[in-house]
């Protein structure tokens with residue numbers, strides 16, 4: 001009998017200014033996986049050595065660039081990690097995965113977080129593992145090692161998260177190189193090894209309220225910036241003043257975004273940051289001017305503005321004037337020879353879902 005199901009995972013914007021590696025919001029742009037398993041069609045599916053036939057819709061971001069071999073593609077490689085931790089070596093015979101991905105890659109909208117969450121859910125579903133979302137989060141955190149995007153994509157809404165203190169043995173397990181966690185593209189050879197299992201309950205989170213009048217404008221430059229490169233420019237240590245600056249704003253921001261009516265005099269300054277944005281300006285032309293020159297007094301309706309995730313996307317939160325705000329940012333990028341697209345998004349409250357069909 002054929003089994004079919006659909007996995008849906010939202011994009012996310014992490015940090016929201018002062019909440020570096022802490023805050024994240026799921027956004028209404030969804031990675032979708034249509035999965036079918038039909039053992040009778042196993043010989044017809046043209047599957048790879050792990051029994052998986054993977055394809056992307058032509059409109060998908062990454063259609064031309066992402067690998068389709070299941071031990072090379074981030075989604076299916078993650079699923080294989082979950083399966084192999086549970087001593088299941090490959091996908092069930094006759095597995096087809098069709099991906100539709102509207103989340104731009106390498107732009108700070110959580111494409112890799114969504115891919116990892118989708119991969120963990122895929123592994124759990126095909127392996128019939130029946131994990132809770134909390135346990136699935138542990139698996140995600142072995143791969144994407146900061147919790148902000150992953151938590152927002154998995155749980156949905158506006159989240160604050162941290163990693164619990166780990167024992168020295170757990171630290172060792174979690175800090176294992178990624179190449180030893182995810183199966184390496186092997187040309188069909190499976191080493192038979194069980195990869196390192198994640199420690200339990202690593203991620204802790206809360207879901208905040210969000211005032212539904214507040215919409216998210218994403219201004220998306222036409223160039224990619226890998227999260228790894230964008231983390232590479234950050235310092236190893238900070239001054240007490242800079243840490244306190246961010247903590248003060250973080251504490252106010254999480255409640256300010258729930259209040260009605262939203263108060264720009266509170267939200268705008270509470271979205272300032274001294275921990276990541278100032279260092280990332282070297283990678284994103286025009287970032288400093290954009291973040292400092294658009295204010296609620298020049299653009300009524302604007303509440304706050306920040307880098308989305310590791311960038312280069314800019315996130316503006318606003319109640320009104322969405323197109324004018326987006327066009328102003330697009331024009332400022334254009335002066336630096338950077339073309340952009342923009343999207344008006346809402347929080348995705350539900351997070352990742354699986355639906356049998």
Ligand SMILES: Nc1ncnc2c1ncn2[C@@H]1O[C@H](COP(=O)(O)OP(=O)(O)O)[C@@H](O)[C@H]1O
Pocket residue numbers: 031062066073074075099101104105106107108109110111112113115225226227228309310
């Ligand atoms: N849907 C997807 N399918 C396959 N690989 C993906 C997908 N989404 C993201 N990736 C991988 O993740 C990379 C982007 O990750 P990252 O640098 O963290 O940027 P982002 O800010 O978009 O998460 C892509 O270049 C690609 O290798």
Ligand SMILES: N[C@@H](CCOP(=O)(O)O)C(=O)O
Pocket residue numbers: 012013014015020021022107108109110111112113146148149227230231276308309310311
């Ligand atoms: N806190 C991380 C968030 C990365 O988000 P992404 O959407 O760019 O993957 C960071 O700022 O590095």
